[in-house]
Amino acid sequence: MRKTFLTLIAILFSIACVKAEEGMWLPSLIHKNIEEMQAMGLEISAEDLYSEDGASIKDAIVRFGRGCTGAFISGQGLLITNHHCGYGQLQRHSSVENDYLTEGFWAANADEELHNKGLTITLLVRMEDVTQRVLEATEPGMDEERFQEAVAVVSREIADEAKENGLYETQVNPFYFGNEYYLFVYKVYRDVRLVGAPPSSIGKFGGDTDNWMWPRHTGDFMLFRVYADENNQPADYSPDNVPYQPEKFFPVSARTLEPHDFTMVYGFPGRTNRYLTSDAVQFIMEQENPMGIELRTDILQIYDQYMASSDKVRIQYASKHAGVANAWKRWIGENRGLKRLNAIEVKKSSEEAFQEWIQENPSQGQAYEDLLTEFQSTYMIYHPLRYSFRLYFEAGQNVEINRFARQFMKLVSVSQQKDVADDVLQAELEQVKDAARRFFKDYHAPLDQQVLATLTRHYIDLSQPGMLPPELAEVKKKYGADTERFARDIFSRSMFVSEEKIMKLLDNYRPSHHRRIERDPAYRFAAGLYNFTIAEVQAPMQKVQTKLDSLYRVYTAALRIMKPEENFFPDANSTLRIAYGRVEGSYPRNGIQFLPFTTSEGILEKAAQPDVVDYTISERLSTLLKNQVFGDYATGDDLRVNFIASNHTSGGNSGSPVLDGQGNFIGINFDRSWESTMSDIMFDPEQCRNISVSSQYILWVIHQYAGKEYLLDEMEVTGLE
Numbered sequence: 001m002r003k004t005f006l007t008l009i010a011i012l013f014s015i016a017c018v019k020a021e022e023g024m025w026l027p028s029l030i031h032k033n034i035e036e037m038q039a040m041g042l043e044i045s046a047e048d049l050y051s052e053d054g055a056s057i058k059d060a061i062v063r064f065g066r067g068c069t070g071a072f073i074s075g076q077g078l079l080i081t082n083h084h085c086g087y088g089q090l091q092r093h094s095s096v097e098n099d100y101l102t103e104g105f106w107a108a109n110a111d112e113e114l115h116n117k118g119l120t121i122t123l124l125v126r127m128e129d130v131t132q133r134v135l136e137a138t139e140p141g142m143d144e145e146r147f148q149e150a151v152a153v154v155s156r157e158i159a160d161e162a163k164e165n166g167l168y169e170t171q172v173n174p175f176y177f178g179n180e181y182y183l184f185v186y187k188v189y190r191d192v193r194l195v196g197a198p199p200s201s202i203g204k205f206g207g208d209t210d211n212w213m214w215p216r217h218t219g220d221f222m223l224f225r226v227y228a229d230e231n232n233q234p235a236d237y238s239p240d241n242v243p244y245q246p247e248k249f250f251p252v253s254a255r256t257l258e259p260h261d262f263t264m265v266y267g268f269p270g271r272t273n274r275y276l277t278s279d280a281v282q283f284i285m286e287q288e289n290p291m292g293i294e295l296r297t298d299i300l301q302i303y304d305q306y307m308a309s310s311d312k313v314r315i316q317y318a319s320k321h322a323g324v325a326n327a328w329k330r331w332i333g334e335n336r337g338l339k340r341l342n343a344i345e346v347k348k349s350s351e352e353a354f355q356e357w358i359q360e361n362p363s364q365g366q367a368y369e370d371l372l373t374e375f376q377s378t379y380m381i382y383h384p385l386r387y388s389f390r391l392y393f394e395a396g397q398n399v400e401i402n403r404f405a406r407q408f409m410k411l412v413s414v415s416q417q418k419d420v421a422d423d424v425l426q427a428e429l430e431q432v433k434d435a436a437r438r439f440f441k442d443y444h445a446p447l448d449q450q451v452l453a454t455l456t457r458h459y460i461d462l463s464q465p466g467m468l469p470p471e472l473a474e475v476k477k478k479y480g481a482d483t484e485r486f487a488r489d490i491f492s493r494s495m496f497v498s499e500e501k502i503m504k505l506l507d508n509y510r511p512s513h514h515r516r517i518e519r520d521p522a523y524r525f526a527a528g529l530y531n532f533t534i535a536e537v538q539a540p541m542q543k544v545q546t547k548l549d550s551l552y553r554v555y556t557a558a559l560r561i562m563k564p565e566e567n568f569f570p571d572a573n574s575t576l577r578i579a580y581g582r583v584e585g586s587y588p589r590n591g592i593q594f595l596p597f598t599t600s601e602g603i604l605e606k607a608a609q610p611d612v613v614d615y616t617i618s619e620r621l622s623t624l625l626k627n628q629v630f631g632d633y634a635t636g637d638d639l640r641v642n643f644i645a646s647n648h649t650s651g652g653n654s655g656s657p658v659l660d661g662q663g664n665f666i667g668i669n670f671d672r673s674w675e676s677t678m679s680d681i682m683f684d685p686e687q688c689r690n691i692s693v694s695s696q697y698i699l700w701v702i703h704q705y706a707g708k709e710y711l712l713d714e715m716e717v718t719g720l721e
């Protein structure tokens with residue numbers, strides 16, 4: 001009795017001691033963390049996670065499109081990612097008649113799978129530390145621009161050598177702001193087909209109401225299949241292609257998780273900013289985020305109003321709405337989290353500690369004496385530029401007609417060339433026509449006119465002194481505060497709001513017609529804003545950015561000297577990473593506890609609120625859940641839907657497989673709680689939780705809800721009793 005008690009104490013103690021910390025680690029260096037991981041419950045080895053000879057887990061993970069992750073769950077190229085990652089594709093296949101967004105989509109066989117133009121998946125073949133070779137190409141004391149040029153040249157050289165005649169796509173990425181460099185060798189597959197998507201009432205359940213929040217009940221998954229040529233190699237889309245056979249795929253676990261179970265998230269996080277100085281954090285909190293939040297609040301109001309009034313507009317703007325709302329809500333959460341952590345003060349005091357270390361260690365520290373004041377003076381120049389740059393994206397580029405018209409700039413410049421080759425012109429025309437078709441499929445001019453009016457007003461009001469683009473100065477002079485009238489004028493006179501007019505122009509296009517484009521008021525406005533931003537904002541900003549890069553390179557190097565015992569992780573940069581933690585809840589506010597699991601009961605609870613559209617579910621879902629038809633996937637009387645865990649994740653980790661200690665697939669990552677979103681800048685182990693769909697719910701939806709058992713046949717389901 002006493003002995004079991006002591007073992008229990010020992011176990012509890014070890015759980016308390018080995019605390020998941022922040023960090024997204026490079027797979028090839030994971031041996032540095034492996035002891036800690038194993039103490040937390042990992043049962044496999046570093047080589048099982050990443051190996052260059054023979055299959056390892058990394059071979060089952062892909063970058064999905066540009067900004068997401070995906071994982072193979074069958075030997076026949078079946079790939080799982082998030083519903084919100086495939087949402088754009090699903091939306092493009094949808095129409096009012098075939099509303100796959102609402103109804104879901106399931107291919108009954110290979111012939112019914114839907115091809116997705118332009119969609120690729122990227123597999124990491126290997127990565128290699130090339131720091132030495134890159135830095136040898138630089139000289140000490142080089143000024144930053146020459147340094148970066150030298151790095152760019154040798155990086156290209158290294159990357160080109162590794163291409164093996166175009167078999168691979170390669171890239172050299174800097175880490176720790178250029179203290180280290182790694183070569184990444186990728187294989188890119190170009191034939192990726194849609195296999196299955198649950199209805200939005202499952203895949204997007206909770207919508208923007210629940211986005212970035214716990215408790216969550218979303219079946220945020222979608223299935224694709226990767227195709228290859230007969231040698232299993234990448235190929236353009238062709239009906240003759242065959243399913244890709246991955247070197248490794250994940251067994252899907254039907255096992256019930258326990259609190260404190262070990263978890264890891266293996267995927268492609270996009271960007272974190274772990275090392276920012278206090279000035280930079282202050283700028284984000286007090287200027288950049290509030291501006292984005294304010295503008296997007298207005299955009300969303302306009303979207304909501306128009307989407308509520310028509311089914312067509314609702315479908316057209318579904319994906320755009322989700323995109324605008326997503327960052328908006330993240331910024332709100334980020335600001336709250338940073339405030340709560342006292343982030344500016346925390347940064348300031350670590351800067352003081354840095355300065356003290358310099359004083360106390362003159363031999364090591366001397367070189368860094370002026371570093372922080374240099375940061376300050378550089379940021380004084382950088383931040384106004386950065387603000388104007390962000391303002392262009394938020395107030396300029398969120399107007400669809402501005403984005404669309406800008407795409408004609410290349411056609412104009414090609415047309416202006418003397419004796420332009422016909423094939424060059426034709427190629428550009430095709431591009432633009434393609435863009436136009438896609439644009440008008442999902443365009444509702446009255447909505448965009450309202451967005452133009454609103455955002456232009458903000459753009460004028462928020463422009464920094466001396467940074468008002470000439471086009472806006474003109475609007476201000478002519479229309480005063482009446483940007484509604486300005487927008488009305490543009491929309492009544494521009495051809496860019498009419499598919500018919502644009503197609504007529506493009507179908508009979510001759511080079512001399514570039515003048516018609518240039519005379520168009522929408523084009524003049526969009527091109528003017530763009531040109532101003534490139535020349536007057538981006539160019540000088542990049543110069544200062546270069547300076548900041550070099551300061552951060554010195555700063556991160558110094559921090560690693562100052563704290564040699566700490567394992568600093570390199571900021572996320574869209575390369576493959578491993579984060580690890582455990583299934584666990586949190587205490588977000590006084591008196592509130594987040595439990596680690598949600599269940600089907602919560603779906604029914606939410607669905608009982610008829611006034612929240614995002615909580616609408618189908619009769620079928622409601623009946624199955626009410627009658628507890630959970631098949632083999634039940635946990636007691638319940639069906640687990642989502643769970644939270646303490647893995648450090650970021651944007652880009654969506655679609656990442658969540659794995660247990662044996663490397664089984666236990667869920668798919670799709671979000672963080674609202675209390676976590678500051679983790680891109682400052683991680684808090686007490687609060688930061690990633691949100692995943694339980695594999696039990698995924699299996700249940702495929703099997704019981706959709707009745708697509710044949711998909712389970714090609715998967716390896718483990719842990720069924």
Ligand code: ARG
Binds near residue numbers: 651
């Ligand atoms: N917040 C998640 C991530 O950043 C999911 C976003 C998609 N869902 C939505 N309702 N917008 O991307």
Ligand code: ASP
Binds near residue numbers: 655670671672
């Ligand atoms: N939802 C995010 C994504 O799409 C994940 C996150 O930011 O936590 O990558």
